[in-house]
Amino acid sequence: MIYFDNNATTPLDERVLEAMLPFMKTMYGNPSSVHRLGRVAKSAVEIAREQIAALVDAQPLQVIFTSGGTEANNLALNSAFGRVAISAIEHPSVFEPAKRYNPEIIPVNRDGLIEPKTISDLIEKRPDFVSIMLANNETGVIQPIADIAAQLNERGIILHTDAVQAIGKIPVSFRQLGVQMLSLSGHKISAPKGSGALIVDKSVSISPLLLGGGQEQNHRSGTENVAVCVGFGKAAELAKNELDARQTRMLSLRTMLENKLAQFSKVTIFAQSALRLPNTVLFGIDGVDGELVLLKLDQRGVCVSSGSACASGEAEPSHVLLAMGIAPQQAQTAIRVSLSHQNTPAEVLELIELITPYGV
Ligand SMILES: Cc1ncc(COP(=O)(O)O)c(C=O)c1O
Structure with missing residues (x-):
């Protein structure tokens, strides 16, 4: 199998699993318990907090553990107030909780970027x-968040950023971004x-979503999922230590893939001229449905994603591409390849071979 869907999820790192296992077996204490087992669990959660803070250049006390990106975004939006604005290309876990504020939608240009004038x-x-x-x-388009934050901060406007796709792929500094x-x-x-x-x-x-025992400085009640916190901490440590090597590897694979795709006359790479994550290529083959290519690749053991979201059984064109001014018909051609540092040049060549019949 060839896995090119790393923006959807990634395989668990063996070293992460190893770090987690003791907390699922013998070290099962509740971090709020005062006895020894509790203290061991508490200290493991605090080490994980430090590792996550280090990955994004933040203070450990600034880290609130959640059940994932969706909950983090919901917690942020639950803490919003007054007049709310979100970009047109946000993930549904921002879009949906923002709806109750009837938000202003911030447009993007054809490259998927928010322009200075828009701000x-x-x-x-x-x-x-x-x-x-x-x-x-x-x-994979990267927004100039530090510039935007500088302007908003001057006016006391709160800025939240969803960095779910950025960590582990590009350096992220909470301090320098200024959000x-x-x-x-x-x-x-x-x-x-x-x-x-x-x-x-x-x-x-912060307006908590979960009320109860007051864990996470009262921001997120509930007994901490110790093993999961430990796993996230370990993965953050590895992502920080290996960032340079991973970035170089992903970028070289992406360049190779894009150079090969450029040889096909019917292929468009979306947002190609914008600054993008080193692992993401969203492209379309003129007149060929992205979903069809996805299914054909799947039959050959290659996992990619299409650019469309499946809502009530029907594939809708991506709201991100529509926001960029791409026509619905062309948006339906989108195929997303999201690489990891574990992919190989041979895998990229195999993908090219498999899509060649469509792209010529
Ligand atoms: C940009 C972005 N935000 C938020 C999420 C949600 O994260 P989680 O799957 O951890 O809830 C995702 C996951 O696909 C995402 O890509």
Whole structure:
């Protein structure tokens, strides 16, 4: 099998599993318990908090563990207030909880980027809370979040960024970005599914989704999922230590794939001229349904994603591509290849061979 769907999820790293196992077997204490087993669990959770903070250049106390990126985004949006604005290309886990505020939608250009002029227009509308993702899951396009934050901070506007797709692929610094909240998910960096965190600056007041025993500084009640926190921490440590090597590897594979795709006259690579994640290529073959290519590749043991979301059994064109001004028909051609550092040049060549009959 060839796995090219790493923006959807990643396999669990063996070293992460090893770190987790003791906390599923013998070290089963509740971190809130005062006895020895409790203290061992508590200290493991705190080490994980430090590892996650280190990955994103934040303080450990700024890390709130959640059950994933979806919960982190929901927690951020639950803490929104007043006039809310979100970008047109957000993940549903931002879009849906934002709906209750009837948010202003921030447009993107044909490259999937928010332009400086758009931010000045937005500021004139005096929003109180803004959510703009750092890197898009479909196109890989990276937004200039630090520049946007600088402008919003000057006016006291809160900025949340969904960095779920960015960590482990590009350097992410909570401090340098200057945002007030940042969402993370563990399973995109080879941690287990159901791990995540919201990084929060102490200037913002958090409205918890879960009330109860007051864990996570009262921001997220419930007994900590110790093994999962430990796994996320270990994966964060590995992602930080190996970032340079992983980035170089992914970028060389992406370049190889894009150079090969460029030889096909019917292929379009979406947002190609924008700054993008080193692992993501979203492309379409003129007149060929992306879903069809996905299914054909699947029959040959190759996992990719199509650019469309399956809503009520019917494939809808991606809202991200539509927001970029791509016609629905062309949006339906989208195929997403999201690489990992574990992919090989031979796998990329096999993919090219399999799509050659469509692309000539
Ligand atoms: C950009 C983005 N945000 C949030 C999420 C949700 O994260 P999780 O699957 O951990 O709930 C995803 C997952 O696909 C994502 O790509």
